[in-house]
Amino acid sequence: MFDPKTAFNELPKLPPAVDLESKVILKADARAGAALAELKGFSELLPDKQLLIDSIVLQEAKGSSEIENIVTTNDELFKGLAMEENQSPQVKEVLNYRRALWEGVRLLEEMGLLTTNIMVKIQEQIEHNRAGIRKLPGTNLKNESTGEIIYTPPDNESIIRDLLANLEQFLNVDDDGLSPLIKMAAAHFQFESIHPFYNGNGRTGRIINVLYLTMKGLLDSPILYMSKGIIRRKSDYYRLFRELRKNNNWEECILYVLSIVEETSKGTLALVRQISESIENTAELLKKKSPKIYTRELVEIIFKKPYIRINDLVAGKIASRNIASNYLKRIVTLKVLKPVKIGRDVLYENIPLKNVLKNA
Numbered sequence: 001m002f003d004p005k006t007a008f009n010e011l012p013k014l015p016p017a018v019d020l021e022s023k024v025i026l027k028a029d030a031r032a033g034a035a036l037a038e039l040k041g042f043s044e045l046l047p048d049k050q051l052l053i054d055s056i057v058l059q060e061a062k063g064s065s066e067i068e069n070i071v072t073t074n075d076e077l078f079k080g081l082a083m084e085e086n087q088s089p090q091v092k093e094v095l096n097y098r099r100a101l102w103e104g105v106r107l108l109e110e111m112g113l114l115t116t117n118i119m120v121k122i123q124e125q126i127e128h129n130r131a132g133i134r135k136l137p138g139t140n141l142k143n144e145s146t147g148e149i150i151y152t153p154p155d156n157e158s159i160i161r162d163l164l165a166n167l168e169q170f171l172n173v174d175d176d177g178l179s180p181l182i183k184m185a186a187a188h189f190q191f192e193s194i195h196p197f198y199n200g201n202g203r204t205g206r207i208i209n210v211l212y213l214t215m216k217g218l219l220d221s222p223i224l225y226m227s228k229g230i231i232r233r234k235s236d237y238y239r240l241f242r243e244l245r246k247n248n249n250w251e252e253c254i255l256y257v258l259s260i261v262e263e264t265s266k267g268t269l270a271l272v273r274q275i276s277e278s279i280e281n282t283a284e285l286l287k288k289k290s291p292k293i294y295t296r297e298l299v300e301i302i303f304k305k306p307y308i309r310i311n312d313l314v315a316g317k318i319a320s321r322n323i324a325s326n327y328l329k330r331i332v333t334l335k336v337l338k339p340v341k342i343g344r345d346v347l348y349e350n351i352p353l354k355n356v357l358k359n360a
């Protein structure tokens with residue numbers, strides 16, 4: 001019997017004992033898969049694939065951290081990204097999430113498999129501590145307003161490790177013929193139910209989702225802004241977890257994730273399209289008004305992030321410091337960039353890019 005106040009060491013292993021290929025699930029899977037493929041297709045066409053990653057990854061980092069109530073404004077965050085110092089604790093948390101995601105991408109490339117070890121390393125980056133997998137009992141999930149305990153995850157280290165090994169097997173061995181999106185959905189609810197860490201389980205779980213999509217080749221880079229969808233339907237997210245233990249509603253959980261994937265693939269595609277339109281418009285403007293300084297590389301560098309510095313141009317081998325500074329001043333007169341003084345630093349705000357991201 002499931003009791004929310006007792007460690008759930010009987011958590012069943014994957015795959016769930018229900019039909020994961022019901023008609024409704026397969027239909028939703030097809031829709032989500034198509035939307036995701038369109039996003040992947042469009043981003044492959046971009047001249048510089050690296051271009052949009054930071055802007056979108058940062059949106060995801062912000063969104064995912066917001067679920068944990070680490071609220072930062074876009075603006076604070078973008079400035080934080082440009083400065084890398086004097087950051088507020090909230091900005092640091094979000095940038096930790098971004099670093100954790102990139103660390104995950106790197107480790108996945110190195111290992112080729114999504115392992116327990118990678119999950120531990122991601123969580124380590126998010127929380128900036130080495131507490132690792134839970135060894136002590138006492139972790140539980142409470143209703144924030146009433147304080148009532150709604151779930152107590154397994155509390156025995158060897159059981160937790162065993163469940164993670166099962167999850168690892170489920171994610172990496174495809175002898176079940178299930179679609180990757182359906183597997184990602186099941187794995188997400190299972191990972192959160194195992195709740196292997198003292199904290200950061202939600203954020204680690206959401207990073208695992210995008211890493212899994214890149215591992216399966218459904219995305220080239222981790223550019224799906226899924227947390228936005230979860231924030232919009234946050235009460236469903238928590239409700240589904242609670243019901244999973246009471247009535248094994250796996251189908252609803254899978255459908256929830258699939259619809260988030262569909263919705264956010266479309267939203268992210270729209271965002272990517274708008275950013276790439278902004279890049280083209282800016283390139284045209286520069287060609288026309290400042291043909292002497294125009295190069296494609298210059299335009300792409302100023303679209304790498306919402307705030308840039310002279311150093312970014314120097315590092316990108318566009319020009320020496322003095323010339324780069326003149327280029328940026330010239331672009332300011334075209335009202336594409338706006339100088340913002342922070343302490344002794346001058347950042348250049350990319351007005352069109354920031355407008356696109358603001359409405360994202």
Ligand SMILES: Nc1ncnc2c1ncn2[C@@H]1O[C@H](COP(=O)(O)OP(=O)(O)OP(=O)(O)O)[C@@H](O)[C@H]1O
Binds near residue numbers: 195199202
């Ligand atoms: N009843 C539940 N059973 C299992 N997991 C749950 C339940 N309710 C929520 N969760 C998961 O637990 C996460 C919160 O756990 P934790 O605080 O360790 O993660 P976090 O990353 O610090 O926080 P957050 O997910 O709020 O950003 C939620 O995001 C969700 O994924």
Ligand SMILES: [Mg+2]
Binds near residue numbers: 068199200201
């Ligand atoms: Mg937390």
